[in-house]
Structures are given as structure tokens and as C-alpha cells.
Amino acid sequence: MLVLGIESSCDETGVALVDASGQTVPRLLSHALHSQIEMHQAYGGVVPELASRDHIQRVLPLLRQVVQGAGLGLADLDVVAYTRGPGLAGALLVGAGVACALAAALGKPVMGVHHLEGHLLSPFLSADAPVFPFVALLVSGGHTQLMRVDRVGSYELLGESIDDAAGEAFDKSAKLMGLPYPGGPHLARLAEQGDAQAFKLPRPLLHSGNLDFSFAGLKTAVLTQARKLGADLPVRQADLAASTQAAIVEVLVKKSLAALAQTGLQRLVVAGGVGANAQLRVQLNAACSQRGVRVHYPELHLCTDNGAMIALAAGMRLQAGLETLQRAYAFDVKPRWNLADVTSPVSV
Ligand code: KG4
Numbered sequence: 001m002l003v004l005g006i007e008s009s010c011d012e013t014g015v016a017l018v019d020a021s022g023q024t025v026p027r028l029l030s031h032a033l034h035s036q037i038e039m040h041q042a043y044g045g046v047v048p049e050l051a052s053r054d055h056i057q058r059v060l061p062l063l064r065q066v067v068q069g070a071g072l073g074l075a076d077l078d079v080v081a082y083t084r085g086p087g088l089a090g091a092l093l094v095g096a097g098v099a100c101a102l103a104a105a106l107g108k109p110v111m112g113v114h115h116l117e118g119h120l121l122s123p124f125l126s127a128d129a130p131v132f133p134f135v136a137l138l139v140s141g142g143h144t145q146l147m148r149v150d151r152v153g154s155y156e157l158l159g160e161s162i163d164d165a166a167g168e169a170f171d172k173s174a175k176l177m178g179l180p181y182p183g184g185p186h187l188a189r190l191a192e193q194g195d196a197q198a199f200k201l202p203r204p205l206l207h208s209g210n211l212d213f214s215f216a217g218l219k220t221a222v223l224t225q226a227r228k229l230g231a232d233l234p235v236r237q238a239d240l241a242a243s244t245q246a247a248i249v250e251v252l253v254k255k256s257l258a259a260l261a262q263t264g265l266q267r268l269v270v271a272g273g274v275g276a277n278a279q280l281r282v283q284l285n286a287a288c289s290q291r292g293v294r295v296h297y298p299e300l301h302l303c304t305d306n307g308a309m310i311a312l313a314a315g316m317r318l319q320a321g322l323e324t325l326q327r328a329y330a331f332d333v334k335p336r337w338n339l340a341d342v343t344s345p346v347s348v
């Protein structure tokens with residue numbers, strides 16, 4: 001069964017095709033991505049209206065590229081899937097509109113997918129794929145969550161950020177240091193040359209006794225430090241970046257270990273854009289190998305938003321019997337949508 005996936009929730013247009021025949025993990029046949037990062041950089045963040053317009057221009061050429069790249073034609077598609085939420089309403093509507101129009105024209109079923117379910121399942125496309133059950137650490141630009149995952153569609157929230165997400169903490173701190181958007185990878189690169197012990201920054205909720213996170217205070221502490229440094233900021237920038245990264249990573253690692261201890265599980269899956277962070281991977285690998293815990297990551301290029309994870313999640317939900325295929329093409333999007341709510345079958 002060939003499943004097309006379209007991602008357009010934020011600033012990346014992604015299209016991918018998976019083969020979800022049988023019960024083995026869907027196989028990625030081809031995928032294509034256009035990142036809008038350069039376009040938004042001039043504004044220091046994502047401009048929603050520009051994002052929507054760019055998705056409109058990119059999605060059809062990417063779609064052609066993916067289908068032709070797999071040596072197939074549109075008539076070969078069995079299901080068309082798209083990101084239904086969460087994300088920017090206008091951006092989501094582009095993917096939803098194109099998916100439903102395409103499916104209607106082909107007379108094929110259409111399926112809305114939860115963006116975070118895509119991230120969470122994305123490590124299944126890597127060579128070292130996880131097996132259920134596991135704890136998932138979802139760390140993206142908009143979300144920081146720990147979940148217990150027993151099978152496809154079973155997502156129990158263990159804890160989450162009560163304010164900023166980890167990616168937001170990276171991005172906002174980077175912006176305060178004068179780094180370009182999106183700050184996460186820039187801050188991480190700068191941190192490689194810095195001393196992580198140079199500045200004492202807060203580790204909020206580290207000892208809270210629960211699995212919630214809070215990152216809003218960190219950016220205030222970074223701002224205070226940056227102001228204190230004044231004209232010295234450029235020469236101490238790498239130290240501040242390394243100290244900021246260390247604070248975020250320490251909280252993510254400690255809370256992940258606490259989630260593993262609480263659930264008694266021995267497997268951790270890391271997903272979302274911040275999962276690309278090298279320090280996070282180093283620290284998690286070290287802490288988990290000491291405890292005999294296996295850690296799984298998506299391939300680096302599938303950490304940030306992409307169409308492959310949407311096609312994959314659609315394929316895995318279909319294989320798990322969680323979806324009734326619909327040939328109803330009226331669509332809506334869900335800019336705000338809790339992952340725990342997709343546990344039961346989703347009707348499109
Ligand atoms: O998952 P994603 O592509 O988008 C959302 O669904 O939000 O995540 C984007 C986030 C941004 O905040 C970006 O700065 C962060 O992931 N990110 C990183 C790294 N690469 C991407 N943060 C830290 N280190 C990185 N290497």
C-alpha cells in the first residue's frame with residue numbers, strides 16, 4: 001500500500017512516499033523537502049502569511065519530484081496523508097487542501113496525521129529502529145514532552161513544559177545573543193568552542209519531583225548575563241552559548257532518566273528538532289548506557305520537520321488498524337491538538 005505524506009505545519013514543505021504493505025515498518029521510497037529558513041531569517045522568526053504562500057508554491061513541484069523519483073505515477077497512490085495539526089493554521093490549510101483535492105481527483109482515501117505522532121515515530125525509519133514499549137522525549141520548537149508509548153496510537157503524557165519548549169529556549173537565547181534564526185543549530189555550533197561551566201544558569205524544575213519542564217526563566221537569565229557582559233559579550237559569546245546549552249541538556253537528560261525510572265522501561269526514543277543536538281545525544285547516550293537503557297534517534301535529516309514522518313505515521317496507523325479510510329474530502333485543520341487525543345481512531 002503506497003502512502004503519500006504532506007507536511008506543511010510550519011516553515012518546511014515536505015512530501016514523501018512510503019510503502020506500508022504487510023506489517024513490517026513502512027519503507028521510505030522517496031522524499032523531498034523545501035526549507036523556508038532563509039526566507040524567514042530576515043524577520044528573525046517565522047512569518048505565518050509568508051509561510052503559507054511559500055507552501056502553496058512548493059508543494060506541487062515537490063509532489064511531482066517524489067512520485068516521479070519513486071518511478072511511479074499519481075494513479076499508483078493508495079492513500080494521501082497530510083499534517084492536520086498542530087501548527088500554523090494557514091500553513092496547515094495548504095497541505096490539507098492539496099491532499100484532499102489530490103485524493104478527491106484520484107478517488108483515493110485521505111487521512112489527517114498529528115505532527116507530533118510523526119516526530120515520535122520517525123526513529124522507526126532509522127537503521128536502529130526501536131521496539132515498543134518506550135519512553136519518548138519529544139523536543140521540538142513548539143513542544144517538550146515525555147510520553148509513555150506502548151504501541152502505535154497509545155501515547156500517555158508523563159510530563160511537559162509548562163511554558164517555553166526546549167527548541168524555543170534555544171531559539172530565544174540565541175536571538176538574545178544576536179544569532180540568526182533558527183537559533184538552535186547556531187547556538188549549538190558556537191557552544192562547541194565555549195566553556196559550559198563559565199556561567200551558572202538556572203535548571204528550572206530539575207528537582208520538582210515530577211516530569212514537567214520550565215524553560216521561560218532561562219532566557220531571562222541569559223538576557224541578564226548578556227546585559228552584564230555588555231561590550232564583552234562578543235568575546236564571551238561561545239561561553240554563554242555553551243552554558244545555555246548545558247542547562248537545557250542537563251534538564252532534558254535528568255527528566256528523561258526520571259521518566260525511565262518511573263515507568264520501569266529500558267528504552268528511550270528521542271524525536272523532534274532538538275533531537276539533532278549533538279550534546280544532548282552525547283549526554284543521553286552516556287547516562288543511558290550506564291543504566292543499560294537503549295536510546296533511539298531519528299536519522300539527523302529526519303529530526304526536523306519532513307514529509308517522511310507524516311507518511312510513516314499514516315502507514316503505521318493504517319497497519320495498526322487505527323484508521324477507517326475515508327473518501328470524504330471536506331477538511332479541517334487543528335492548529336492546537338493534543339497528541340493524547342489521537343489514541344482513539346481519528347475521523348477525518
Ligand atoms: O521539530 P522541529 O523541526 O519543528 C517543530 O515542530 O517545532 O524543531 C525545530 C526546533 C527549532 O527550535 C530549532 O532551533 C531546533 O529544533 N533545533 C536545534 C538543533 N537543530 C534544530 N536545537 C538545538 N540544537 C540543534 N542542533
Ligand code: ZN
Nearest residue numbers: 119140304305
Ligand atoms: Zn516539528
